[in-house]
Amino acid sequence: MDKELQDLIKKLLTEKKVDYAIGYEKAYDEFSTRPAFVTSAEDTARLIFNKYCINNLGLYLTKLKKNKIALICKGCDIPTVRELVKEKQFSRENVIVIGAACDGVLDKRTGKQPEKCLNCGVKQPKGADFTVGTAKDSTTARNFNDVAEFEKKSSKEKMQFWDRQFEKCIRCYACRNVCPVCYCPDCFAQRSMPEYLNKNVDAEENKMFHMIRMQHVFGRCTDCKACDTACPVNIPLTLLTKKLAKDAKELFNYESGADMDARPPLSTYDEDDPESGIM
């Protein structure tokens, strides 16, 4: 599969179809990969794809707007590309999406597959320009059982749970920096006028940061779990991003990154929207 990938990118680079290819290369040990930016045909030997390729490379699209790029995507990263095209962050013609068939990635911290891979319906990528390799989709469908389970708790329990989680947060902003849809050049968290967020790190401020971030990515988050993977203190951000996906589906029947024509739920309205308990 590595060979197939390298040949494909070599071809694209020599035919001058793209300026860059963004893929994965081996990092300091066999369990680690890092993003690789390949500009010449000889360089393609660096590229690999294996089960440790956990990063979502869609992140780099907003930073390389002017170049023509070949981007290696797992099936679960392709919605990110669609969402960013939809938000007009770059044009679809400028990116060649190379879907890599993936049998599920491994989180090297736990040595286990993350939850998203267990119910993955896009192991064989859908909507890519080229596809490399073959993989079989999971038989079980994606579900929101864990979120539904959490929702059953009382608000007091939920509050205590999050307070404990956000006590750990060191506000390194890794979750934000690694998020493909968090691309504001001027983030509210660092703004000083108005200063929404105090700069010191305490549980309450951390919680507010996460609440506002979640609100900002609602209807745009493609639930790629990049934030959850990046978190150095293992805050279960999956529980939040999945909740966003669940709400978008249940309230507005919307799935981000799925349909190019559907308007994002909060940027449109319908005169017949339900009143949802407004007095």
Added chain:
Amino acid sequence: MDNKVPQLNIVGFLCNWCSYAGADMTGLGRNTYPSNIKVIRIPCTGRMDPMMIIEAFHNGADGVLVSGCHPGDCHYTEGNYYWRRRYPHLKSLLEHFGIDKRRFHASWVSASEGKKFAEVVKKVTAEVKDWRDNG
């Protein structure tokens, strides 16, 4: 005499064109309502940045009420339609973070509905009080 509940703070974000005038009308009509609500005037419910609601809770508000024009009556034609979409999502998200659903409310109050505004504030205060007393 107002029926104020001690030490209960509710922030009311009222739209300039309907609810703010409606609150005025409440006073003109000599209707009473709990003075726990602290009113902040906003141009339109469509301008209601969810960050401000989150910040209100963060800074210690017990409850938040957002009130605007009835759908179809918006001064800016469509602002409250956007709010009507934002409200259920925000409520659900806040609940997920442990902010009880009794603490966050929205209503439609027009400039002539002074009586309704008093009713809404009474209801919101009762709900927030219920949350504080019964957990």
